Amino acid sequence: MLLEKAYGFQDDNERTPNGIETKYGLASIGKMFTAISIMQLIEKNEISLNQLIGEILPNYPNKDVREKVTIKNLLNHTSGLGDFFTKKYFEQPEGSIKKLKDYLPFFVNDSLAFEPGERFSYSNGGYIVLGLIIEKVSNEKYQDYVEKKYFETIRYECYKQLIKFSWWWKFNCIRLA
Template sequence: MKLVLSSILALGILLAQPCSAASSTSEEVVKQLKQYLKELAAKNEFSGSVLLAKGEDVLVLEAYGLASKRFNVPNNVETKFNLASMNKMFTSVAILQLVESGKLSLSDKLSKFIDESWLPKRVSSEIEIKHLLSHSSGLDHYFNKTYRNTSKSNYRTLDDYKSLVVNGPVLFKAGTKSQYSNTGMLVLGVVIEKVSGKDYYSYIRENIYQKAGMENSDSYELDQPIFNLATGYEPSKDNSTGWKNNNFMFVFKGTPDGGGFSTVQDLHKFALALTNNKLLGKELTEQAFTVQSKLRYFDYGYGFTVRGDSDNRIVGHGGAFPGIGSNLDIYLDQGYVVVVLSNYGRGDRDVRNKIRDLLKK
């Protein structure tokens, strides 16, 4: 009886212990974040979905605003939002998977995988795979005048972009400088197709989305009635509604450099799969998360932005376009995952910055 009583007393003492500092911190962050989101939404300054997790434990999962202003359909936590440039993470992981399997090398020349219908050989023979991954290839953007003046529905496969890429400017010799390049990431998709023998979209579905358990992510063709898809909006003084949508502005179908769709919960799954080495082994995952200073892009690894210091590293990617604001922050040392997806242009930024302030050590 004494043993039982002492055990009960010991249990009571344990239960009565105050919460840890970490637990108290998380509770305060959650409280402040929810209040902040309500205030932003009340002023119609945020429309979208937010997830804050500590490892697998979801602390905040909220949605605000309208997915469709035309039909008055609210956003929910399973709404699919356009990611803009966040697709670059998926493309980069796919390339590193092919490196890991021995089918590709980071020092391989681009000319090994594409012909002159894509780029002149004098250009492609100077560019290595690592240059494309780190935005140091010298290639610019394919969003040129021809693209802007052409129906976006003309671009459904990667090959459809050849005419936009082949005569594009080369800004500098590969590996000597850096500049953000959508064309660079686009041609990495072509490399994936060449090496894997599959079209880009199938490879990403099978080797990224399915492995991570991402059931609501893909690059959808926007003339199809995709369920629970958010429309992007920008403020406008040109009409009586005060808004315009981005339906005729962005890509018709997502590409290796951007424009796919996902949810906050799927991106949480992606972050967990990545950091638990379910998509890549530890060595190449670390390379992806390491600033490639030798290649002169000081806040970028291989397909991931890199922030913070040695004991508070944050990796991930953002995306921005009219009617789109998206961001994933993975706190490698603190264990937090933060996803903010918005169907307002740059609508993620205030929320993203608020959470970063709340989670500062």
């Protein structure tokens, strides 16, 4: 290795310097991995864009979502599903959210904000449901599926940790020779 150095701050307010081991939250960048994974499952004819959620997740607790929302609606934020970033979510003890299904209580019983396909509204909850679809169809945990499909493929070793404020995870990746 010719140079190994970190620059900048991991926390601008506290002026905490970055280190070569600093982990960064990916936040909504994780949606890219989710969308690509869904499209690959479609390409393999395991699911389809116009498939209703209930056909894949027959026990999904919200009847309207089961019977009206398609994968396409979830992907393009036209499902009518809302968000899970509520006061109740932020009051959760750190470490209490360990799996995708742990997010469901924060939005699963909410009514659809509009009929699916009627309009656009950014939906983190919709991408939780897409993650659950990936788990169901692949028979793997979402995080394991993404790590295997993308990070192992490009020969990166990544140490992941689920963090409280994002169902996407923080990665510390090392390029393998």
